[in-house]
Amino acid sequence: MVVTIAGKINALVIAIVVSMSVLVTGFTSISEYSLERDRLLSGLAAQATGGPDLALYLFFGAEDALTASVDGLLLPEPVHYAVIFDTEGEVILTRPSANRDKKPQFAALRKGLSQADSGLSSLDAAGHEVGGGLPGALLGADRYFHLTLPLVSAVNPMQEGISQEDFLLAASRPAAEKARHVIGYLQLAVNQRALLLQVLPGILLVIVACVIFALLCLFLSLAFTRRITAPISHLAKVADGISSGNLEEPVRVSGSGEVRDIANIINRVIADVSSYKKERDVDHQLLSMKVEERNVQLSRRNEELNRAVKQVTKTKNRLRQMAYYDALTSLPNRRLFTEQLSLLLKLSNRNSQMLALLFLDLDNFKRINDSLGHSAGDLLLREVGLRLSGCVRDSDVVAHYVDNTAKIDVSRLGGDEFTVVLNQVDKAESAALVAQRLMTTLTEPMLIDGHELVVTPSIGIALAPEHAEDVEGLLRCADTAMYHAKSAGKAAFLFYDSSMEETGLERLALENDLRKALENNELVLFYQPQVDTQAGKVVGAEALMRWRHPEQGLIPPFRFIPLAEEMGLIAAMGEWTIREACNQVKRFAAAGVVLPKVAVNVSALQFTPSFSRKVRAILEETGVDPGVLELELTEGVVMGDTSTSVQALGELRDLGVSLSIDDFGTGYSSLSYLSRFPLDELKIDRSFVVDAVESEEGASLVRAIVAMAQGLGLKLVAEGVETLEQYDFMTATGATVIQGYLFSPPVPADELAPLLSPWHFQEQIQGLEGNIQR
Known part of the structure; x- marks a missing residue:
């Protein structure tokens, strides 16, 4: 009853204060x-x-x-x-x-x-x-x-x-x-x-003041009611303590005579309860001693059983890990992947759902193993596995795809193929989105053994049941699509198409013909002039390889150069290109035609420790001035191994050969190499030339590249210039040496000779300048 009265008093005070606060x-x-x-x-x-x-x-x-x-x-x-x-x-x-x-x-x-x-x-x-x-x-x-x-x-x-x-x-x-x-x-x-x-x-400030006032009133109300009901509340707590057996000390309270009488009665009860509790405690102590002894025995036995269960579970998990998971990347191996894919195919077929298989192969992974060692390749594979796992849903399957005859140990160091299974796919475009996300994630630079590496994947996508309904058929379709993605230029993804089977046969025939191209003298060089717009003459020409196929005619390099790299023929074809370009310079000189410089592209696979010795031998064999030869290297060539690259480039400079960075800015390497490597020239990629006249951001980027090159004392060549607007922007920015269809497409050597005459392009340049001024 006391608590109810105190509660009513407090409720009345709260109601009054809240009403006043709301009104204010x-x-x-x-x-x-x-x-x-x-x-x-x-x-x-x-x-x-x-x-x-x-x-x-x-x-x-x-x-x-x-x-x-x-x-x-x-x-x-x-x-x-x-x-x-x-x-x-x-x-x-x-x-x-x-x-x-x-x-x-x-x-x-x-x-x-x-x-x-x-x-x-x-x-x-x-x-x-x-x-x-x-x-x-x-x-x-x-x-x-x-x-x-x-x-x-x-x-x-x-x-x-x-x-x-x-x-x-x-x-x-x-x-x-x-x-x-x-x-x-x-x-x-x-x-x-x-x-x-x-x-x-301001309104919130008033509300805060009202809340503070209400809390103050509530505090005063609680203090007042507590003072009135404190003695009786104390007796109630004592009674609760007695009922639970937790109170043995006599009760001392201050208050009226009735409160003292109640306290005396409670004290007598406490004395009786204490006497009974002592007797009960003695019996409880004896029983506890027997129970504790038995608990010790049971605990010892339980610990022994737990150790045995843990050992068995640990052994079982280790055996499962060894049987079903890749020791290098901790991803499912071929065995577990095949079992899971088979189960998912059955579920997809039963539920009439689409399933997608993504087959990934890392581009140029062998080059990383050869240049940095297999330990760096292992670290790279682990990082790829982690990135792949972070890009897919928990319900999807990521596996490190290796040969089923290989053991799960370090003998699989060269495995660079991965698979991703997407179950419950609503449409084919969803698989394409995942493939693009995987490519974006994998192409972010990785720091491996102090080297900043960028790897790109080629991805083939096969859908079930559209392309195949069993595990082997789906793997074959995805592998075929991946192979075509790699052939199309790498760093891309393709969906499987039945026409790829025919393309595969055509590719096989093209590979066979390519092996004979060098022996049958089917390779030729075309030359695209580089024009100095200030002097109005050709200051050099880039040698571009073409293949005169006896049946298919002239085949462009994008069709056979990737094949040559995969087949290991690019080194021999690269040496032939350098030798043929030097011999053409000699033939021009014998005919009274001067070609000041000939530029030759160097493949990343061609840039080996013995490359400088091969260039020296070709120069000695042909007898041309080394200053006439310019080697165009991509950023990936010089950034593979910095110390080795610096040494190799230094040897080439000692020969007197000029060095140029081709397709500058399209890679992922650090710009600091421009100041550390012995370079002579920088070529602005065609993509930047196009962007420069289409957006202000592209124009700002080209200006920055030109300013940087000029600050480092590098020559500049703008390639891919095809329009008057591109010509105007590049020459005004400071890139006065132009290479592109605006002046001439790549032409055979006999068509290049007339273009090398002094002042050949002077009239065309004056016409361009006149159009710009108008």
Whole structure:
């Protein structure tokens, strides 16, 4: 009963305090909102009509100045947009322009107002009149105060020949001496909800004060009721302690005579309970000793069983790990992958769902093993496995695909093929999205043994049941698609298509023919001139390999160069290119034609420690000046092993050969190598040349490349220049040596000879300059 009374007293106090707090908060909120609304609207009206700016800009049609002035009125956060109307209600300007279709009709805003009156209306998004107080702001975020102000001029708008000085002079006259002509209207839309948010900090401050006051009142109420009911509450707690057997000490309380009588009765009960408890404790102690002895025996036996179970479980898990998982990457091996894929195919077939298999092969992985060692290759494979696992769902399967006859140990160091199974695929495009995500993740640079490496995957995608319904068939389709993705230039993904089987046969025939191309003298060189636009002459030519197939005719390099790299023929073909280019220089010289420089591309697979010795031997064999030969290297060639690359490039420079970086900027290597490696020239890739005239970002990038090259003392060649706009930009930026179809496509040696005559391109360059000036 005591607790109930105290609770009622506290509840009454809380109810009174809360009611007062709500009333104070409500009154203050409404007052603050109204004051802020009137202050904002008055300030906007004064700012808009206090000076002649808006009327001046509107009178003379100064749209930019009018826009700037109107934007100044939009600085307060609650002001969402502004509209300028002419006297007929036609919209002249809306700021921001995105609110052009959200404004109410002019007639509705000026309804019941004379021409020179200011108007204020409160409307919702549908244009209906709504309340303008605090409740209205709480009800909807689409409610606005629409303030319409007439823009007046002291000059008659029909009068002609008025200058801005006349207008300002008329506006500066005293009000009694000037006429007022309404030349337009300004509408300002103030969002009621945003206005409420502006005064919300003040309202929150009042609420906090009310809460503090309520807590203080509650604290005083609790202290008062506790003082009254403390003795009886103490006795109640003592009684609870006795009932639970936890109280043995006598009770001492202060209070009236009735409280003392109750305390004496409780003390007698405590004495009886204590005597009974001592007897019970003796019996409990004897029983506990017997139970503890038995528990010790059971615990010992339980520990022995647990150790045995852990050992068996550990052995079982180790055997499963060895049987089903790749020891290198901890991914499922071929055995587990095949079992899971077989199960998923059955489930997909039963549920009529699509399943996708992605077959990944790392491009040029053998080069990493050969240059950095197998330990670096192992670290790379682990990192690839981690990245693949992070790109797919938990329900998908990632496996390190290795030959099923290989053991699960270090004998599988060369395995660079991975598979990803996507179950419950809704459409083929979903598999393409995952493939693109995998490529993006894998192409991010990896730090392996202090080397920053970038690997790209070639991915083949096969769908079940569209392409195959069993494990072996699906693997074969995905592997075929991956093979074609690698043949198409690597770093790509392709879906399986039945036509790929025929393409595979064609590729096999092309490989057989390519092995005989060198022996049958089917390879030829075409030359694309590099023109100095300042001197008007050819300063060099790039030697480009072509294959004259006896049946298919002239085959471009993108079809057979990747094949040559995979087949291991690129080194021999590269040596032939250097030798043939040097011999052509000699033939030109014998005919009285001077080719100042011939540039030859060097494959990454061709750039070995013995490469400089082979170049020396070719130069000695052909007897040409080493300064005539320029070797074009990609960023990947020189960044494979920095110390080895620096040594090899130094040996080539000692021979007198010029060194150029081809396709600069398209790789992922650090730009610091430009200052560390002995380079002579930098070639700006065609993709940058195209982007430079299509976007400001591309133009800024090319300017930065040119400035960097000039700062490092490197020569510049812009390749792939085909249009007048590209020519104008590159020459104006500082790349004055141009290579591209604008001057000449790659041509045979006999067609190149006439282009090498002095001043051959002078007339064409003058024509280009004339077109640029026009």
